[in-house]
Amino acid sequence: xNPLLPFLMAGDPSLEALPQLLAEAKALGLEAVELGxxxxxxxxxxxxxxxxxxxxxxxxxxxxRVLQSLAGIxxxxxxxxxxxxxxxxxxxxxxxxxxxxxTPVRALLVVDLPFGExxxxxxxxxxxxxxxxxxxxPTTTLDRARQILAERPDPGPGAPFAQRFAYVVARLGVTGTxxxxxxxxxxxxxxxxxxxxxxxxxxxxxxxxxRSLTAIRRLGATPVIGSALVQELAGxxxxxxxxxPRLVDDL
Amino acid sequence: MTLGFxxxxxxxxxxxxxxxxxxxxxxxxxxxxxxxxxxxxxxxxRAELKGExxxxxxxxxxxxxxxxxxxxxxxxxxxxxxxxLTHTGAHKINNALAQALLAKRMGKHEIIAETGxxxxxxxxxxxxxxxxxxCTVYMGVTDMARQAPNVARMRLFGAKxxxxxxxxxxxxxxxxxxxxxxxxxCDRAHYILGSALGPHPFPTLVRTFxxxxxxxxxxxxxxxxxxxxxxxxxxxxxxxxGLGLLVPFLGDTLKRIAVEAGGHGPDLGEHAxxxxxxxxxxxxxxxxxxxxxxxGHTAETASISAGLDYxxxxxxxxxxxxxxxxxxxxxxxxxxxxxxxxLCQAEGILPAxxxxxxxxxxxxxxxxxxxxxxxxxxxxxxxxxxxxxxxSGL
Numbered sequence: 219x220n221p222l223l224p225f226l227m228a229g230d231p232s233l234e235a236l237p238q239l240l241a242e243a244k245a246l247g248l249e250a251v252e253l254g255x256x257x258x259x260x261x262x263x264x265x266x267x268x269x270x271x272x273x274x275x276x277x278x279x280x281x282x283r284v285l286q287s288l289a290g291i292x293x294x295x296x297x298x299x300x301x302x303x304x305x306x307x308x309x310x311x312x313x314x315x316x317x318x319x320x321t322p323v324r325a326l327l328v329v330d331l332p333f334g335e336x337x338x339x340x341x342x343x344x345x346x347x348x349x350x351x352x353x354x355x356p357t358t359t360l361d362r363a364r365q366i367l368a369e370r371p372d373p374g375p376g377a378p379f380a381q382r383f384a385y386v387v388a389r390l391g392v393t394g395t396x397x398x399x400x401x402x403x404x405x406x407x408x409x410x411x412x413x414x415x416x417x418x419x420x421x422x423x424x425x426x427x428x429r430s431l432t433a434i435r436r437l438g439a440t441p442v443i444g445s446a447l448v449q450e451l452a453g454x455x456x457x458x459x460x461x462x463p464r465l466v467d468d469l
Numbered sequence: 470m471t472l473g474f475x476x477x478x479x480x481x482x483x484x485x486x487x488x489x490x491x492x493x494x495x496x497x498x499x500x501x502x503x504x505x506x507x508x509x510x511x512x513x514x515r516a517e518l519k520g521e522x523x524x525x526x527x528x529x530x531x532x533x534x535x536x537x538x539x540x541x542x543x544x545x546x547x548x549x550x551x552x553x554l555t556h557t558g559a560h561k562i563n564n565a566l567a568q569a570l571l572a573k574r575m576g577k578h579e580i581i582a583e584t585g586x587x588x589x590x591x592x593x594x595x596x597x598x599x600x601x602x603x604c605t606v607y608m609g610v611t612d613m614a615r616q617a618p619n620v621a622r623m624r625l626f627g628a629k630x631x632x633x634x635x636x637x638x639x640x641x642x643x644x645x646x647x648x649x650x651x652x653x654x655c656d657r658a659h660y661i662l663g664s665a666l667g668p669h670p671f672p673t674l675v676r677t678f679x680x681x682x683x684x685x686x687x688x689x690x691x692x693x694x695x696x697x698x699x700x701x702x703x704x705x706x707x708x709x710x711g712l713g714l715l716v717p718f719l720g721d722t723l724k725r726i727a728v729e730a731g732g733h734g735p736d737l738g739e740h741a742x743x744x745x746x747x748x749x750x751x752x753x754x755x756x757x758x759x760x761x762x763x764x765g766h767t768a769e770t771a772s773i774s775a776g777l778d779y780x781x782x783x784x785x786x787x788x789x790x791x792x793x794x795x796x797x798x799x800x801x802x803x804x805x806x807x808x809x810x811x812l813c814q815a816e817g818i819l820p821a822x823x824x825x826x827x828x829x830x831x832x833x834x835x836x837x838x839x840x841x842x843x844x845x846x847x848x849x850x851x852x853x854x855x856x857x858x859x860x861s862g863l
Contacts, residue, residue, distance in 0.1 A: 258766035259641065259752060261648045262491045268635065280764040303489055304751045305765035330489045330751065334471035355493035357655060362473075362496070369471065387493060391653030 220249040220379045221435060221465050223420045224457070225300065225444035227254040227270040229279025231452055233287045240294035240322070242457045246465065248295045250380040252327065252442065253288075255281050255301035262329045264394025266445035270452060281305040288321035296324040296380035298351060303331045311342040318348060324380040327351040333369040349373065355387040356403065360410060372417040379440075383418040386411065386439065388425060394445045399424040401433050408437045428468035435467065474502055478669035481788025483749070490668040490754045494648075497655040502670040504575045509677075514574065518567055525599060526556050526566060528681065532689035532843075538815035542831050545840035546694060549818070550686040550714060552847050557592045557622075559821065559848030560682055560710050565592035565661055567678040569600050572659035579658035580604045583647035585612055585640030585706065586776035586823065587619025588848055589663030594628035604628040607646040611638035612775045619852050637769055640706075640779045644753050664707025665783035668754030672785050679713030682845065687717050690843055700834055702726040703845035704826040705797075706741070706776045708783030714845040715786075715795055724796060724839075727786060728826045730772035731799035737762070741770040743782040744790060744797040750781075757784040758791075773802035773856065774822035776848075800829035806861045809850065821848035822856060 226239055243251050256271035256279050263271070281301075288297065299318075306314055306328065326348050333340070333350070340350055352370040354363050366384075373381050388404040404421060411419055421434045422442030434441035443464065450460045472478075472488055472495065480486045490498060508514040522528040530551045539547040552560035565582070572580060580602050584590030590606040597604035606623055610632050613620050623630050631650075636642045644667070651660040665675040683701075690698060701718050705711035705727035715725045732740030740746065743758040750759035752767055760768040760780040772778040782790070789795040800808065808828030812818050820828060824847045834842055850857065 258636075259645050261645050261753070262493075262652065264649075272635075275766065282764070302751075304759075304761070304767075307751060308748075308761070308763070308765035329491050330754065332472055332488060332490065332492065332495060335487050335489055353492040355491070355495070357493050357496040359496065365471075366492075390493060390655060392649045 219438070220418065220440045222248060222431065222461065223250055223252060223440050223442045224248065224447050224461060225252040225254060225442060227256060227267060227274055227448050228284040229256055229274030229277050230270040230448065232277065233279055233283065236287055237291055239457050240291060244293055244295050246458065246461055249378065250296045250298055252298045252300045255284055255299060255305060257302040257305060260302065262392055264392040264445060266449050267393050270448045281309060282317065285317040285321060288323065290320055291322055294322040296378050297322045298325045298327050298380050299323050300327045301329070303328050303336070307339070311339050315343065315346045323348065324378060325349050325351050327353070327385060333366065349381050352384045353387065354384055354411065356390055356407065360414070363411060364414060367415050372415070379418055383420045383440065384415065386419050386421045388421050388423045391423070393423055395424060395426045399430060401430065405437055408439050412438055428464050431464050432467045473499055474669055476502060476506065476670055476673055480785045481792045483788065483791055485755070485757050485788045486669060486672055486784035487756050488669040488754065489751045489756065491652060493652045494655060494668065498668055498670065500575070504571055505670060505674055508571055508574055514570065518570055521566055521570070522563065522681070526562050527554060529685045530554050532686055532693060534693065535816045538811060541815055542835040544831070544835050544842055547831070548690055548694070548698065548843045549846045550682060550843065552682060552845065553818070553820065553824070553849035557588070557595050558851065559588035559592065560679060560713060561589040561663055562592035562595065563681055563713070564663065564675050564678040564709060565589060566596040568659070568661040568674070569593070569596035569602060572602065572661070573600055575659060577657060577659040578602050579654060580661055581647050581650050581654065581658050582661045582663060583607045583640065583643035584663060585643065585778060586774065586821070587612065587616040587623070587852060588776060590628070590630070591619050591622045593661050594623040594626035597628065598626045605631060605650065607631045607633050607643045607650065609633045609638035609640065609642045612640065615856065616775055616852050639775065641767060648753065664709045665712050665785060666707045666753060666755055666757070666781060672755060672783055675709050676712045676716060676785055679709050680716050682713040683715060683717030686714060686843060694841065697721055697723055698841040698843040700724045700726060700839045700842045702728065702827050702830060702834070702842060704728045704777060704823050704847060705782065705786060706779050706823065708786035710845055710847040711786050712783065719794060725794065726796045726798055726830065727790065728830055729797060729799045730774055730777035730826060731801040731804070732771040733802050738769040739771050740799070741772045741778050741780065742799045743780070745799070747782070752781045755784045758782045758787040773805060773860070774826065776821070776823040777826060798830050800826040804829035809857065810861060818846070819850035820846055821850045822853045823847055
């Protein structure tokens with residue numbers, strides 16, 4: 219099982235640092251990283267990722283530059299591009315596919331694109347090898363979860379984690395650490411979902427301390443670490459330094 | 470209809486609107502649509518809303534003939550639909566009150582709202598006080614500074630006003646923050662969106678609650694003038710006032726005009742005129758005409774009027790415009806100030822800066838040969854006194 223899914227904000231601390239960060243993540247044995255495309259109006263993000271996106275945009279990390287900076291990188295885990303819809307729509311499916319082709323991006327997580335709202339766009343990207351990650355929130359009923367998992371189907375055990383996993387949102391609200399996540403509801407949710415699907419699950423929103431990460435792994439899911447990592451990297455710490463202790467189970 | 474909505478969620482030939490919301494909000498939006506439909510079918514809800522609109526809001530609002538201003542401009546007749554005379558002083562209360570009643574019906578006692586000019590915030594705060602609901606209003610810091618009286622009014626009504634520092638500190642950032650707050654509290658809070666934008670079902674909900682403006686106005690002008698006007702005109706920020714006045718006239722042969730904020734210049738960042746400068750895009754949960762840069766990032770906007778200072782047109786109004794049902798004009802900051810001066814001096818009515826954008830077009834309409842005009846006076850200008858004093862010595 220993939221032990222951790224880290225989130226990086228493209229362009230923060232800098233686009234130049236990105237190849238090194240990806241190489242370090244690969245050296246840690248991680249199968250995938252989420253890479254955030256900085257957006258002007260990140261409605262699903264808390265203060266840390268809002269500020270990181272703002273800094274990245276100020277430094278010129280446009281969607282096109284981010285994807286160009288990923289071109290040719292092979293020493294990297296699979297990349298899941300975490301983004302809002304509008305920048306992708308403005309590029310258009312054809313140009314987006316052209317930009318993605320030489321990159322390690324293997325899937326797209328589009329926060330504000332429910333299945334069915336842009337069917338042609340989504341189908342074209344999926345056919346080109348860029349499936350959309352299904353998102354399941356605390357408000358998602360189990361019936362709807364079943365529907366979502368069918369609409370954005372598991373390509374099967376032969377496919378990499380990045381293209382198979384479903385993202386389980388651990389709590390209401392936006393990204394960010396906040397105070398003490400109550401793990402009971404998400405534990406029940408993960409157990410319900412694991413009975414429903416054989417695909418891997420990643421759990422994110424509000425996780426950062428080794429104990430919560432361990433708890434998620436023990437449920438049989440991959441924890442996501444986002445805001446806490448972005449904060450540390452912005453403060454000058456190294457990726458390995460932040461993540462290595464969090465790969466060891468805290469019992 | 471994979472999301473499970475039952476009302477139409479797309480508008481016009483280009484299928485604007487939709488529901489581009491994070492998954493967390495999908496179920497709350499589905500629940501809202503269901504509650505909205507059931508409320509509209511419930512005679513008790515309709516009766517309560519009608520009673521509150523009459524006894525609390527002061528509806529029907531008058532349709533006031535403005536003969537001196539008409540004569541001065543060379544129009545045969547000018548009629549003003551007086552939303553400025555509603556309780557709290559703008560059309561926003563029609564929607565805020567209806568949604569507050571809906572929230573109560575849904576068992577949600579916490580209300581979240583965003584506000585630009587502060588009119589929607591004040592209306593929501595008043596409706597919440599009236600119905601015993603708690604109220605938090607998100608407002609950009611720039612808007613808090615330029616609409617300070619409205620901040621004080623919200624607080625007097627017991628609402629909590631949360632300053633939003635991000636970006637330009639205007640309506641767009643306030644909506645961002647309100648959406649985030651709703652995602653965190655959607656199990657117990659209802660979000661009263663103030664304009665005809667956002668993810669489905671909000672655009673339809675808001676338009677439905679605002680068309681009372683045009684329905685009354687249409688009946689009133691037929692009664693007073695014996696005929697429909699040649700032109701119906703309203704200002705448009707997100708579009709709740711524009712749709713509210715214009716939609717009931719869609720079946721009529723006349724000119725329907727929405728006026729956008731021309732700001733202080735023609736370049737991106739200097740105005741809030743979405744038709745000329747905007748491209749199709751997705752912001753705040755809907756697809757519509759949007760002011761944006763080449764990267765799909767939302768552009769900055771500028772307008773003397775906080776209520777029109779928003780980068781996107783509501784999807785239904787944008788669709789009516791693109792499909793030729795509604796014409797768009799723009800008025801600059803300076804023209805809006807002149808429009809306000811005209812009305813103040815000829816008729817003794819102080820308009821909101823938003824409404825002044827529609828007034829600014831009157832000389833042009835007269836020059837184009839229009840004889841009878843019905844204008845939506847969306848709000849009163851008390852909140853804008855400091856701007857009027859500093860900019861034009863009114």
